[in-house]
Amino acid sequence: MQVMGVVNVTPDSFSDGGRFVATDDAVAHGHELLAQGADMLDIGGESTRPGATRPLVAEELARVVPVIETLAQEGATLSVDTMRPEVAEAALRAGARIINDVSGGLADPGILEVAADHEATYVVMHWRAHGAEMQHEDHLVYAHGVVATVKEELEQRIEAARAAGIQDDNIVVDPGLGFSKTAEDNWRLLAGVEEFHKLGFPVLVGASRKTFLGRLLASPDGTLRPVTERESAHDAITVFLAQRGVWATRVHDVRAAKDALAVAQKLEMTGRSEETIR
Ligand code: PMM
Secondary structure, eight states: OEEEEEEEOOSOOTTTTTTSOSHHHHHHHHHHHHHTTOSEEEEESSOOSTTOOOOOHHHHHHHHHHHHHHHHHTTOOEEEEOSOHHHHHHHHHTTOOEEEETTTTSSOTHHHHHHHHHTOEEEEEOOOSOTTTTTSGGGGOOTTOHHHHHHHHHHHHHHHHHHTTOOGGGEEEEOOTTSSOOHHHHHHHHHTGGGGGGGSSOBEEOOTTOHHHHHHTOOTTOOOOOGGGOHHHHHHHHHHHHHTTOSEEEESOHHHHHHHHHHHHHHHHHHHSHHHHO
């Protein structure tokens, strides 16, 4: 399974907001994640956490483009986490190869044409509304159960991507954990992740540091486990996803994910070897 390291060039992301908002800090963080074995980096300039307000386009451009330019020149495989066609276009020109659109083309369908024109890889994530309103109860209704409904809604977005000219070989799907989902919805999507293979595309999953982990690990008085203390639980998810054929996991702590994958791979190879089976 590929590991996508997160570089949030934002003042307000829920887990690392403000730490890498200066270009140099973001680039240095990118270097660190690559040194830890990240296969690719996802560079984002807009926080998508519940309740977040949107940055201006100019702000988002100023955050991500210089970081992408620098890391792309050094040969890194880069994704841009954006819902905006202008930002996607500038990021691809600066050397990114993947558009990670958490809205699956719903926030601004123009992004689909940008992906098609550049023949970029396009991540179609399941999404219903912007941060300010995404956890509103109307957006938490899944008529056919969360797994089937997310799959149906992703199918519609895949059709929109195809209609805009994006080739099947360039599509990746993502169930969008935490986006208009309850904690229980997220667990169901994870447990049923193999259903998403039926869509016929590589599957990307982002569970890293999300609130549903904090809730599972909450103390008896209900206090959520702090964001930076959810990693061991996330390692278990990493192994689970790898064993179910997921293409890539989007993570903040690349070292931890790589360690978990090294154990899973070692056990798998040893289990297959003749000496073990005899
Ligand atoms: N989650 C976040 C942001 N971008 N992109 C994809 N494809 N999948 C996700 O689950 C996802 C994403 C929110 O997490 P962050 O604020 O820590 O980056």
